[in-house]
Amino acid sequence: MRRSLALPLAGLAAAGLLMTACGEDSPVGDALSSAVESLAPEATGSDSTQAAPSTPESTPTSTPDATAEPEQPEPTPQPSPEPTPEATPEPTPEPTDPAAADDEGTPRYWLWIFLGAVGVALVAGLIGALRGRGSSSDRELASRAEGQLTWVRSQVDDPLVRWRSQQLGLPAAQRDTDSELARRWALIDQRITSATDELLTLESGAADMSLREAAGLLRNATDGYRTSLDTLATAMATGDQQRLAQAAQGFNADAALLDQSRQRLREAAKL
Numbered sequence: 628m629r630r631s632l633a634l635p636l637a638g639l640a641a642a643g644l645l646m647t648a649c650g651e652d653s654p655v656g657d658a659l660s661s662a663v664e665s666l667a668p669e670a671t672g673s674d675s676t677q678a679a680p681s682t683p684e685s686t687p688t689s690t691p692d693a694t695a696e697p698e699q700p701e702p703t704p705q706p707s708p709e710p711t712p713e714a715t716p717e718p719t720p721e722p723t724d725p726a727a728a729d730d731e732g733t734p735r736y737w738l739w740i741f742l743g744a745v746g747v748a749l750v751a752g753l754i755g756a757l758r759g760r761g762s763s764s765d766r767e768l769a770s771r772a773e774g775q776l777t778w779v780r781s782q783v784d785d786p787l788v789r790w791r792s793q794q795l796g797l798p799a800a801q802r803d804t805d806s807e808l809a810r811r812w813a814l815i816d817q818r819i820t821s822a823t824d825e826l827l828t829l830e831s832g833a834a835d836m837s838l839r840e841a842a843g844l845l846r847n848a849t850d851g852y853r854t855s856l857d858t859l860a861t862a863m864a865t866g867d868q869q870r871l872a873q874a875a876q877g878f879n880a881d882a883a884l885l886d887q888s889r890q891r892l893r894e895a896a897k898l
Contacts, residue, residue, distance in 0.1 A: 765833045769842065769896035772825040773889050775818040776849060780885070782815055783856065791860035819853050841895035845888035848881070855881040 790808040803809045826849065829842035855878040862874035892898075 765829060765835065765838055766896045766898065768825045768829050769838065769892055770898050772822040772829070772842075772845070773892055773896075773898065775822040776845075776885065776889055779815050779818055779822075780882070782811055787811060787815075788856070788860050788863060791856075792864035795861055796864050819849060823849055835895065838892075838895040841888070841892040845885075845892045848885045848888040851881045852878075852885045 787808055790803075790806075791812060794802045794809075823846055826842045826846035830839050830846060833839040833842060855874070859871075859874040859878045862871040865871075
């Protein structure tokens with residue numbers, strides 16, 4: 628901008644010098660004068676507009692009002708502290724009402740009583756079932772033992788005792804094992820042994836005390852009967868009449884005791 632103004636100003640200065648040299652009354656001077664006047668305002672205006680910003684204008688100073696309150700400085704915002712987690716207070720237990728506690732405890736009390744009664748009933752039923760099963764088993768054993776001994780009593784007769792007396796005097800290799808009497812004697816001996824074992828089981832494990840006593844008595848009577856039978860057969864083999872009479876008397880007593888013991892067993896086992 629300064630360069631564009633410098634050229635017209637330089638031209639004006641040169642024109643002024645020329646006008647001075649030619650004189651003001653010359654036609655050339657008049658023309659130059661008019662030209663300088665036409666350019667002068669532009670240059671002057673341009674200079675005034677360019678120079679205006681360089682001169683500082685005086686700004687009016689305002690006097691503070693005596694009544695106006697002084698402005699308070701704005702507070703500097705402080706950084707807000709981060710919230711620290713607070714401990715959650717423990718809930719304080721509310722006082723319980725004794726009446727309400729009793730109301731809540733009463734149903735539980737009766738529930739436990741009910742459950743206990745049910746448990747006792749189940750145990751009692753189980754024990755009763757086991758006892759019933761045991762009683763049934765005891766009766767079965769008693770019935771089987773008594774039946775075997777009943778069969779033995781029906782099979783022992785005078786021909787069998789005479790056959791047994793003949794076999795006792797022979798060596799074991801020469802004894803009869805194929806006849807009907809031999810087979811009968813083998814069955815009698817087998818059933819006496821089986822009945823004795825069953826009576827021993829009842830004597831040691833029967834649930835009823837009276838049944839245990841009856842089984843013990845019958846087992847002893849069975850052993851005595853079996854011994855008396857062999858004694859009678861041995862006395863018959865000797866031919867001694869006095870000895871035979873004593874053996875027969877003892878056998879009859881043991882047979883009667885066996886029958887009495889069988890009856891007592893039937894009553895104890897409710898057969």
